[in-house]
Amino acid sequence: MYRFKWLAIGFLVFGGSAAPADELRLSGGADRLTGRVLSIDRDGVVELASELSAEPIRLRRDAVEMVRFNEHADGDPDADARVELRNGDLLPVVVKDLDEKSLTVESRESGRLTIPRDAVRYLQMGVRANEVVYSGPKSLDEWVMEGPERERWDFRRGSLLAEGETRASKDLSLPVKFVLRFTLEWEEKQVPGFELFFADPLSEPGDPTDRYRLRFGGAGLDVIREASVGKRYNKLLVLNRTPNRYPDHTLRVEIQVDRRAGKLWLFLNGELEGEFVDPIPSVPGGSGVTLVCNTPNDGTQEIHDFQVLRLADDAHRRHRAEERGDLGQDHLFSRDDDRWGGRLLGMAERKDGRVFRFMSDFQDSPMEVPESEVATLFFAESGEGGDGQADDGEDGGPAGGGGWVLRLQGGGVLQVERCEFGETEVFAEHPLLGELRFGRDGVAMLEREMTDSTEEDEK
Amino acid sequence: MLMMLTAGACSGGDLMRFTNGDQLHGSFMGMNDGPGLVWRRDDVGEPVEFKTTEVRHVVLNDGRARKGLGSLAYVGLVNGDRVPGRITAIDGDSVKLETLWGGELRLPRDQVELLAPNPLGGRVYYHGPFVKEGWKMVDGPWQEEAEEEGLEAGEWAFSGSAWYWDGKDGGVAIVRESGMVDRSVLSFDLAWKNRLSVALAFHADFKTVDPEEVKDAGKRRNLVRGEVGSLPYLFGNSYVLQIYSNYLMLYRTSIDEDGRGRLDRVRANNNNFRLNEIGRAHIELRCNRHAGTIALFLDDEFVAQWNEGEGMLQERMEYAGKGDGFGFVVQGDDAPVRVSDVIVSEWNGMPDSARSLQVEEYDVVLMANGTDRYAGTVDGLDEDGRVVFEGRHGKFRFPLDDVAEIRFAGNGLAERSDEAVGEMKVRLSPLGVITGKPLGGDAGSLHLASAVFGEVAVDLGYAVMLDLALTNNIGDDWDVSF
Numbered sequence: 001m002y003r004f005k006w007l008a009i010g011f012l013v014f015g016g017s018a019a020p021a022d023e024l025r026l027s028g029g030a031d032r033l034t035g036r037v038l039s040i041d042r043d044g045v046v047e048l049a050s051e052l053s054a055e056p057i058r059l060r061r062d063a064v065e066m067v068r069f070n071e072h073a074d075g076d077p078d079a080d081a082r083v084e085l086r087n088g089d090l091l092p093v094v095v096k097d098l099d100e101k102s103l104t105v106e107s108r109e110s111g112r113l114t115i116p117r118d119a120v121r122y123l124q125m126g127v128r129a130n131e132v133v134y135s136g137p138k139s140l141d142e143w144v145m146e147g148p149e150r151e152r153w154d155f156r157r158g159s160l161l162a163e164g165e166t167r168a169s170k171d172l173s174l175p176v177k178f179v180l181r182f183t184l185e186w187e188e189k190q191v192p193g194f195e196l197f198f199a200d201p202l203s204e205p206g207d208p209t210d211r212y213r214l215r216f217g218g219a220g221l222d223v224i225r226e227a228s229v230g231k232r233y234n235k236l237l238v239l240n241r242t243p244n245r246y247p248d249h250t251l252r253v254e255i256q257v258d259r260r261a262g263k264l265w266l267f268l269n270g271e272l273e274g275e276f277v278d279p280i281p282s283v284p285g286g287s288g289v290t291l292v293c294n295t296p297n298d299g300t301q302e303i304h305d306f307q308v309l310r311l312a313d314d315a316h317r318r319h320r321a322e323e324r325g326d327l328g329q330d331h332l333f334s335r336d337d338d339r340w341g342g343r344l345l346g347m348a349e350r351k352d353g354r355v356f357r358f359m360s361d362f363q364d365s366p367m368e369v370p371e372s373e374v375a376t377l378f379f380a381e382s383g384e385g386g387d388g389q390a391d392d393g394e395d396g397g398p399a400g401g402g403g404w405v406l407r408l409q410g411g412g413v414l415q416v417e418r419c420e421f422g423e424t425e426v427f428a429e430h431p432l433l434g435e436l437r438f439g440r441d442g443v444a445m446l447e448r449e450m451t452d453s454t455e456e457d458e459k
Numbered sequence: 460m461l462m463m464l465t466a467g468a469c470s471g472g473d474l475m476r477f478t479n480g481d482q483l484h485g486s487f488m489g490m491n492d493g494p495g496l497v498w499r500r501d502d503v504g505e506p507v508e509f510k511t512t513e514v515r516h517v518v519l520n521d522g523r524a525r526k527g528l529g530s531l532a533y534v535g536l537v538n539g540d541r542v543p544g545r546i547t548a549i550d551g552d553s554v555k556l557e558t559l560w561g562g563e564l565r566l567p568r569d570q571v572e573l574l575a576p577n578p579l580g581g582r583v584y585y586h587g588p589f590v591k592e593g594w595k596m597v598d599g600p601w602q603e604e605a606e607e608e609g610l611e612a613g614e615w616a617f618s619g620s621a622w623y624w625d626g627k628d629g630g631v632a633i634v635r636e637s638g639m640v641d642r643s644v645l646s647f648d649l650a651w652k653n654r655l656s657v658a659l660a661f662h663a664d665f666k667t668v669d670p671e672e673v674k675d676a677g678k679r680r681n682l683v684r685g686e687v688g689s690l691p692y693l694f695g696n697s698y699v700l701q702i703y704s705n706y707l708m709l710y711r712t713s714i715d716e717d718g719r720g721r722l723d724r725v726r727a728n729n730n731n732f733r734l735n736e737i738g739r740a741h742i743e744l745r746c747n748r749h750a751g752t753i754a755l756f757l758d759d760e761f762v763a764q765w766n767e768g769e770g771m772l773q774e775r776m777e778y779a780g781k782g783d784g785f786g787f788v789v790q791g792d793d794a795p796v797r798v799s800d801v802i803v804s805e806w807n808g809m810p811d812s813a814r815s816l817q818v819e820e821y822d823v824v825l826m827a828n829g830t831d832r833y834a835g836t837v838d839g840l841d842e843d844g845r846v847v848f849e850g851r852h853g854k855f856r857f858p859l860d861d862v863a864e865i866r867f868a869g870n871g872l873a874e875r876s877d878e879a880v881g882e883m884k885v886r887l888s889p890l891g892v893i894t895g896k897p898l899g900g901d902a903g904s905l906h907l908a909s910a911v912f913g914e915v916a917v918d919l920g921y922a923v924m925l926d927l928a929l930t931n932n933i934g935d936d937w938d939v940s941f
Contacts (some may be wrong), residue, residue, distance in 0.1 A: 277762075323750070323829060323830055328829065334851075336834065336851070338832060341826075343830065343833045358854075360855060362855040362857050362858075363853055364854075364856075366853075367850070371854050
């Protein structure tokens with residue numbers, strides 16, 4: 001959707017000194033300036049106040065590729081909804097109201113916005129970051145280590161260090177749906193040997209039990225489902241990820257588990273390696289983990305950045321992947337995966353909270369769905385775009401010269417034609433929303449967007 | 460009775476196969492109480508009665524129904540039957556159907572698993588196999604060389620309504636060169652003995668390679684019948700899904716301008732695929748050429764999905780299946796396989812089958828638009844023939860024409876019982892399957908006693924096959940010739 005390209009050029013005049021605030025990356029990649037962005041006008045000229053120059057530096061429109069703003073606040077924690085606009089722009093917001101004509105939202109960065117409904121592609125409700133249940137390791141004492149095993153453990157600078165063969169376990173109160181993350185490091189020229197048992201009831205070692213095991217060593221990585229009844233070990237995933245694939249001897253592991261659905265997802269170094277289903281109907285109900293280290297020759301392994309999070313509802317991801325369906329209708333998805341097509345009438349206050357009022361073609365009167373039960377809304381499209389395929393936003397950029405992409409704290413992304421920067425505020429012109437005003441500390445980054453004509457010039 | 464048969468001297472278009480492997484062309488004349496099956500041949504003076512216990516199946520009129528049902532609508536029963544007909548009433552106790560083949564039927568509600576007023580979301584482009592026509596066997600450019608080395612190719616054999624692989628060295632495919640559309644559902648019943656190692660090709664264009672070109676280019680050295688590298692040379696530009704007992708692998712296959720075959724694995728292979736132990740499964744593949752989505756269902760449960768055309772720009776792949784054909788090939792040795800009940804239809808885009816959304820407490824309605832779905836309770840039909848539905852957020856009335864499927868709550872269904880001794884199945888074209896005990900009948904009508912809806916006179920003008928050797932044991936159900 002957003003295309004960026006390194007551009008030729010740049011002229012720079014240096015001198016003086018001042019406390020740096022913002023970082024500008026110039027075309028070519030290597031050049032950078034720091035200072036305070038004063039303005040970006042309609043022609044894309046960036047005005048920068050820098051300690052390096054007595055006068056503000058004016059950089060022509062194609063000189064700046066990216067601006068990173070170093071004074072920023074955290075994202076709005078109350079913004080639990082996501083609006084995607086017709087041109088692909090994204091805003092984290094709090095939904096204030098919805099009627100036949102417009103959607104009213106609010107966020108700390110943008111304040112209150114009234115968005116025409118025909119500018120909205122979809123709305124996700126109840127989007128929350130995964131809640132952290134445990135973050136560590138914090139000490140040796142919080143782990144259960146039997147007798148001589150303890151001797152082989154050490155704790156240093158937030159890491160558990162294991163020498164040779166040893167084990168430790170901990171009840172982490174794993175939720176029904178959880179994310180488990182950790183980083184494993186091993187010594188150079190050593191072969192790691194590591195097992196993680198999770199959803200572990202922490203029963204007596206040796207007895208068949210219902211739990212999962214991830215194992216990583218010289219032969220690669222696998223995930224097993226151990227069962228207390230029937231076949232004991234059931235392979236879920238086998239990967240040829242041998243240690244030599246990780247030249248920095250570090251492996252970041254993330255496992256997402258949805259015990260209600262019997263599904264697991266494995267990520268290694270940020271890459272999704274697979275989604276798999278537990279074939280055994282009764283999923284493990286344990287709440288603990290067990291670490292088993294068994295490197296040859298008493299090699300040392302290190303485990304750190306160990307986190308457990310509550311896995312947030314992924315309904316939005318599923319719903320966004322669905323067919324758009326009838327573009328002339330609104331579509332409402334509940335958290336239970338019901339999907340209705342019809343007309344979204346608006347929101348209303350009721351005794352027990354707010355509701356979305358929706359009129360299906362198959363009803364005599366509108367239904368009212370509590371806000372807490374609504375996951376996703378697709379908005380009807382008026383006029384163009386009747387091919388049933390959602391546009392990718394490529395044609396939604398500003399007309400004329402190359403625009404900018406504003407990246408907000410909390411994940412918002414907006415294409416704007418013009419930005420002006422004041423002491424505390426940013427003023428921007430948006431093709432769908434018109435004039436916008438942001439708190440300056442709500443903007444994380446500004447990136448240059450290329451258009452086809454500019455790309456042709458570059459060729 | 461001694462029958463003097465003259466080879467070729469029969470005018471009937473029906474075929475009867477016996478449990479011992481014998482077969483007889485002729486005309487089905489009906490069934491007697493006994494039960495016995497009456498058969499006529501021109502070279503035999505009088506019709507002959509055969510013991511039904513010795514008959515495996517009868518294919519009627521070369522597998523083509525004489526009359527068309529005109530609609531795909533059916534009701535699915537707990538026992539697996541698909542009862543074609545138009546729903547006329549629903550209440551707490553029963554579902555009433557009006558059928559062309561059997562008149563009005565009353566089905567106990569707890570025996571009804573699903574209502575399908577508009578199943579599959581679209582047209583059926585193929586259902587079979589009831590005859591061999593339209594299918595062909597495909598070997599690759601290694602054929603000549605293999606024969607020179609004395610390696611004989613195995614063959615697919617057609618029997619009844621199924622293709623059988625005879626278990627020799629794998630590598631020869633059985634294919635249909637057309638039938639799929641851009642958004643297709645391809646479903647079939649798969650049965651196997653020993654280890655399963657079968658590959659399914661879909662959206663295949665069967666682009667061929669001149670063997671001489673391949674030979675001259677010296678590319679032949681890696682082409683071996685039955686191995687995975689042979690797949691592009693069998694199916695051309697296609698997708699090929701390899702199915703093992705506990706593993707799946709999806710490939711893109713292609714043939715470039717130089718005649719080189721290429722094989723690329725499609726990411727998101729799923730290692731959680733588990734086939735049951737009984738040696739048979741129902742497999743359904745849904746593929747959308749435009750959206751690049753491919754979804755697999757096993758026994759109506761969602762198993763895996765692949766998405767071409769998504770992801771980062773540099774990772775996006777063009778949909779590799781350039782054709783409209785599909786086919787099967789066994790890749791292992793001594794791995795007998797049977798493929799039957801193949802249905803190719805248009806797909807309405809529904810991402811999940813209703814079966815995989817089925818819950819114990821709620822009825823699930825899937826609409827024919829391919830997107831909308833509801834969970835709640837079906838109350839019945841109103842005076843206008845609309846389904847009255849109590850959803851979790853209000854009451855709905857759905858015209859039957861707008862409903863694809865309704866799956867009833869699992870906790871209201873009866874337990875499935877095994878087929879009773881002496882039962883048979885009548886297969887109606889294109890989707891019907893009716894189980895019952897034969898009570899008698901003639902060439903045009905067969906009286907059946909169904910355990911679900913009682914006695915019915917089945918108009919055989921709508922039928923394509925009579926299955927008499929019913930069993931859940933895959934060994935008994937296998938044609939002994941193979």
